[in-house]
Amino acid sequence: MKENNENRCGEGLKALGTATRYADDYAPEVLETFxxxxxxxxxxxxxxxxxxxxxxxxxxxxDFAEIRIQYVPAEKMVESKSLKLYLFSFRNHGDFHEDCVNIIMKDLVRLMEPKYIEVTGIFTPRGGISIYPFANYGQPGTKYEKLAEHRFMNHNM
Structure with a gap:
């Protein structure tokens, strides 16, 4: 019970309430949940x-973008400062736009096991072309898997 209360109150979180330290490269290990x-x-x-x-x-x-993350939480939620540090860790990381969006989604699925999640990247045009990758996931065998399929099939920027 103590562990659960610590997590609920934010105790035990490493990033929140401490001096901010930015990773030099892609750092999924900074992600934390409550x-x-x-x-x-x-x-x-x-x-x-x-x-x-x-x-x-x-x-x-x-490459510059707005990353939008939407999810329906299950038991765990991502702590926002750790998410910020995680997203900032891509600053020196080389990957295509589509890879970044899929990596972010997969890392968050592993971390939280959400009911449903989607990640969209709205990248600033380079060479006159905009790229807006979208990736989503719904827990298999549930209504959220159907939600993922529906939102994917009806996705339109």
Whole structure:
């Protein structure tokens, strides 16, 4: 019971309330969770990161984007400062836009095991072309798997 209370109150979290230390490269290990106080409720949590940057793996030039993360939590939720540090860790990481979005989604699925999650990257145009990758996931064998399929099939930027 003590561990559960510590997690609920935010105790035991490493990033929140401490001096901010930024990773030099992709750092999924900085992600932290806390206990969802309402796991029986279906509700949306959305994060917008309008200052996401990564590097083109070919040219090394920076790419800029807004990353939008929406999810329906199950038992665990991502702590927002650790998410910020995680997203900032892409600044010196070279990957294509589509890779960044899929990596973010997969890391968050592993971390939280959410009922449903989607990640969208709205990347600033380079060479006159905008790229907006979208990836989503719903827990297999549940209504959230059907939600993922529906949202994927009806996705339109």
């Amino acid at each position: 206990t969802n106080k309402h796991p029986g409720n279906d509700y949306w949590v959305q994060f917008n990161c309008p200052e996401f940057t990564s590097l083109c793996p070919i040219t090394g030039q920076p």
